[in-house]
Amino acid sequence: MALPKVGSIGEYIREQRKQAKISLRQLAEAAGVSNPYLSQIERGLRKPSAEILNQIAKGLRISAQALYVQAGLIEDREPPSDVITAITADTFITERQRQVLIDIYESFRKENRAGEDETSQNTQPRRDSSAEDELPETAAIVTTESREG
Template identity: 75%
Template sequence: MDKKNSVDQAVEAVADLGRDIGDYIREQRSNAQISLRQLAKLAGVSNPYLSQIERGLRKPSAEILQQIAKGLRISAEALYVQAGILEQRVGGAVVDAVLADTELTERQKQVLLDVYETFRRENASKHSADATEE
């Protein structure tokens, strides 16, 4: 019985991952004001397949996620994190927002991320020094 329950839990966890990534893609598509049909065309996948991904019935491969990210103009890394393929890196939401901004050039994005990372390092050093003094 215990083995069957753990298998059921594992299957449900994988299904939840599919739903989570599907919900996230649908949300990003809605925010970008792109129809399912438009995103399917931009990503090079069929309408029914993309619909199944969004409904959590299919779990897309890393390659398909990359194509969808390109169609949505967001970082593939953001989708990989949502799909459980990658762990979220430090500063995830801010970094993802900068990378997803379509009004910034690649150079501008890199400068912003460099400044952000510098501030994070300074604050971490300051917190370490404060902790050492106590």
Template identity: 75%
Template sequence: MANMNSIGDYIRQQREQAKISLRQLADQAGVSNPYLSQIERGLRKPSAEILQQIAKGLRISAEALYVQAGILEDRPGDSGVRSALLTDPQLTERQKQVLIEIYESFRRESRDSHSAEVVAVVRDTPAPEETSAPADNAWSASTSEPAGGQPADGEPA
């Protein structure tokens, strides 16, 4: 579980990045000014519901706050990329969301193409009884020119 101060620091960073005063965020989130100040200073631990209200006030995803607060584990199998993006103070919330969407689309594409490759290999592998006889050369029999390349029926060369 993340410590309480890290979520407070994160909320403060997001608020400052959005150029919103403590009072404005408190009003938008529907919490008191002193309570929000205590959260930012690590003196209070906000509930998931309060975090959701703060996220709305900051116009960021509640998931970002839940992960930072340790309420929600980052999605398994992503090597920590999502949490790294969500907690990077150098990125705006919009940049974080776009990067996460790109990252997840690459993961889906990779997973889907791997699944398609497996299906293709299974589908394209002939069963032992599926051996075909070599095709005979039907083309030369159906043309006016014999397989030897000489004109048929005494035509001039």
């Protein structure tokens, strides 16, 4: 772990804690680490072990993975969409059906990407509700494609 990373894991933790609106002591207790130590970690004075990071993640209710990434323990691997992988590997449906499912899935993601671009200009992203509004149109498009295909 390079020193720059350690500095940023502390900042990251403090940032997450502030977002969660809890005090240092509250997080320390929730995480099961001492509050002075947590303070030192946040200020970059100490380099916590993976186990401590795990505990802090639990206290913050975020994934330990996220903290490991910030701490430089692992690389940030954007998982290739598990859905596509799963569909591709699935043996219970035919190749044609797999392709249909993948097309639908990608169509959904494309719509959500477009939806996110639009909502990013609003005050708050309204992800679920905007997707619900768009869903009927999406299904119609997919249906048309299936018939032509």
